[in-house]
Amino acid sequence: MLRNLFSFQTSDIIYFDNAATVPKPKAVVNKLTEVYSGIPINIKRHNSKNDLIFSNEYEAVKKKIKNFLSASNYNVLFTKSATEAYNLLSRSIKYNKGKLGVSVLEHHSNYLPWKML
Numbered sequence: 001m002l003r004n005l006f007s008f009q010t011s012d013i014i015y016f017d018n019a020a021t022v023p024k025p026k027a028v029v030n031k032l033t034e035v036y037s038g039i040p041i042n043i044k045r046h047n048s049k050n051d052l053i054f055s056n057e058y059e060a061v062k063k064k065i066k067n068f069l070s071a072s073n074y075n076v077l078f079t080k081s082a083t084e085a086y087n088l089l090s091r092s093i094k095y096n097k098g099k100l101g102v103s104v105l106e107h108h109s110n111y112l113p114w115k116m117l
Helices: 026-039 051-069 080-093 108-115
Strands: none
Touching: 080 108
């Protein structure tokens, strides 16, 4: 069951607030702990063995996501938040003035970038 992948578990709560704060799977928490408790590195710099290791892991994750989405490598971009992703997307597409449908149920961070077009 998917619930076993998360430390955050209750039988009576279904968590829907995935825009800003989402429960992290144990594997993600463990990897972040490993990265942040070790030597500080930047991926894609290859200045040390650890840089190369984490750069390869980063590219492997990107490839898994690319394959899952049937996307090209150029279409997979990691951002620090949903808000940053919505802003990047809304600013990068060509939009001819016309009708654009956005649900009133959308989170504010998804509504505002489209309203600004």
